[in-house]
Amino acid sequence: MRQYKIISVQKEEVASIHCNGCGTPIPRDKHGNFEETLHIEKEWGYLSKRDGEIHSIDLCQNCYEKWINTFAISPVSAYKNKE
Numbered sequence: 295m296r297q298y299k300i301i302s303v304q305k306e307e308v309a310s311i312h313c314n315g316c317g318t319p320i321p322r323d324k325h326g327n328f329e330e331t332l333h334i335e336k337e338w339g340y341l342s343k344r345d346g347e348i349h350s351i352d353l354c355q356n357c358y359e360k361w362i363n364t365f366a367i368s369p370v371s372a373y374k375n376k377e
Contacts, residue, residue: 315357332358 311320311328320328332353338344353361362369 311352313354313357314351315353315361318354320352320354330355 308328311331312318313320313331320331322328332351334351334353335348337348338346
């Protein structure tokens with residue numbers, strides 16, 4: 295026979311996300327999930343000007359579109375239609 299006990303576990307979860315580009319809060323859908331964003335986290339290495347710094351960026355879809363339109367080489371979609 296199994297006997298169980300209740301334990302409490304603390305965990306960290308995202309409370310809110312704000313776009314680093316425009317500053318607007320990222321809304322949640324009816325299920326509590328955040329709308330799609332681009333999240334980038336970069337730890338800068340030894341040979342960089344920002345050695346040891348960690349940068350974290352979130353961009354809403356609108357700011358992402360504006361940003362990629364400034365690229366000399368456009369990102370290419372990895373998605374391929376299956377026939």
